[in-house]
Amino acid sequence: MSDLQQIVHALGRRARAAARVLALASSEQKNRALAAIADELLAATDPILAANAADLTAAREGGLSPAMLDRLTLDRVRLTAIAQGVRAVAELPDPVGRNLRDWTHANGLRFAKISVPIGVIGFIYESRPNVTADAAALCLKSGNAVILRGGSEALASNHALAAAVARGLERAGLPGDAAQLVPTADREAVRQLCALDEFVDLLIPRGGRGLIETVVQHARMPVIKHYDGICALYVDAAADLAMAERIALNAKCQRPGVCNAIETLLVHRDVAAEFLPRVARVLRDRGVQLRADPGALTVLGGEQAPGIAAAADADFRTEFLDLILAVKIVDSLDAAVAHIAANGSHHSDTIVTEDATAAEIFLRAVDSAVVYWNASTRFTDGAEFGFGAEIGISTDRLHARGPMALEELTTYKYVARGTGQVR
């Protein structure tokens, strides 16, 4: 084994041992650990901010964009919020040990389906160091050990944060190895993690195409991707156009850089002449560029109109994460559904209509994690769903779809209690 392989293998071995302890920890002990972690994070404010300052200096020298620098930055206010987030997780119900179902066999054997931790989770994410503490807290609460692989530009910050987390775990009598950081920025470490199916039960990658592709290609264990949101708003022939305008504005502009913002606006032909100029006006006022298909371009006054450009096909398959919206006129509800099936990312899509039949067809036929009728796609979020916290939003279909929180960090086992039953 190479040195790196040895390092990653040792992380895995220790995580597996820690997971066995964590799986049997009581709710009370896990909550005590969360409180201790919050305390340790605040107590380590100075070293954490010093480590973050070193990361920021290197990142500035490396030419990181201002937006990325902002995401990387920690200060006293942000660190306090991180510690409060950890304390808030303690308040949530324990997702482990829930009785999901029970029944009795005709022979008297009593079955119960019980939620249990997944085991060891490999969590691969980018830039923002607050995710390090959030993910550690959620994995701890759900009884899982976690191996954290953050962005290379946040390595020193993450080190300092993870050290505080480990101290908190140990203060509560739990193994510090329950939340370990991959101690190197070497990209090869991700591939090593992907091969570690002996020790890692689930990989959660959250990031860009390069990261996701590496994980999909190499992982030997289950993967739940947290990837693109190419979300669409479809304005039906029977839409309340004032409502459609409000929803378009909210879903595009309230926070354009997140995965549940819309990237595509589909408008039924019958209302396009009325709706498109109207929505274009309010969107333009908010600085949104519209990239219009030929039909929409005509209605909107052509490319010379301010804030209007011609759409390329690729624009309908792009997560802009910016004040850009691809616009298309469709002939029917079916055409809208077909467009979403062919171009969307199965994340979140919404129909605005007063026609309940059309709405129910859309809700049934659109195969996305969350499908809305007369509401903004921005509600696809763990907190909005009432989950209390989230580790991300799954764009995969199995085990977890959409907002992924504590329950989605558990699996189940069956327990059967008998009196000597045989077949």
Added chain:
Amino acid sequence: MSDLQQIVHALGRRARAAARVLALASSEQKNRALAAIADELLAATDPILAANAADLTAAREGGLSPAMLDRLTLDRVRLTAIAQGVRAVAELPDPVGRNLRDWTHANGLRFAKISVPIGVIGFIYESRPNVTADAAALCLKSGNAVILRGGSEALASNHALAAAVARGLERAGLPGDAAQLVPTADREAVRQLCALDEFVDLLIPRGGRGLIETVVQHARMPVIKHYDGICALYVDAAADLAMAERIALNAKCQRPGVCNAIETLLVHRDVAAEFLPRVARVLRDRGVQLRADPGALTVLGGEQAPGIAAAADADFRTEFLDLILAVKIVDSLDAAVAHIAANGSHHSDTIVTEDATAAEIFLRAVDSAVVYWNASTRFTDGAEFGFGAEIGISTDRLHARGPMALEELTTYKYVARGTGQVR
């Protein structure tokens, strides 16, 4: 693309199109298709048996074992049973469209979590042709399209069966492409399926180590393995030894060739001298060979005793699927749990004890799909669980654990109905 790639790619493309239709089919239409498939299977008795005879001739020339030849053989009785099995699936409740949970946001947005089909399932299995019809029926009922990859020795039989299935689908107005057979015995086709994440949402391999390893290494999509059962019976210090004997006999001998039979017997030191000779006698009468660790070997009279051999370490990590049982004396409940964690396959394990505290520790600490107290491991089975049918028994941890049936062939989506809600 190679010819094979083109063939597999086309299977995927057609399966995806069929899955879209199937996902929206009504329960009534799916049940009509199941009835039509059963009819078509019986109507095609002659060509199916002729194809099977050709497979059997080739298999005999290829030197297939008598046991494998028996598994490959179809006759009128078996074909009637297959058709009845398909009809029985129609009687089961539709697993699609169940309301798994619903709640309302403070702003009035109404959420529902609804079961939906997974999409396209790649099912890779070995030898027994009855699995072809079973899997097609279960996937159809759960609204999924399936690509079937059976054993090469059953290719002609599977062709004839799949043709009857496709005719049944079409008679009910559903796409025949909803259940397609990979039309070649080329092993490379499995690797091509593994790369087809554009069209295949889940791979279910059911077979030996070579197949599983190929799939784990190459699959780009989720995989649910149906693999080894290295199941253990632990006889506690406080066991009812007569019950332990009955359960050992049942779990080892009732059907030794299946994954939920026990392969390991762990006996607490305090009862070993009394229990081991006694259970050895009844097991020997049933033709079982015991492979004993040094401690058990001494109690059992050494290697010269009839039916007794010394165990190698590997015997405790082997799925014998035969009348062989690895036997070990352990010092404590904890040692039994540790042995199972280190050597078992997380399938099914059981404790026999009258001590409820010991039982609950075992049920909690043993991390297997099904954990039993005072019952045979042989109950790990879709029919025994009341699931009505099963596509296999998952040895994985995510999405489906243990018996996998109709519900486990679905995933979910969220549907949210609003009145113009924005954030």
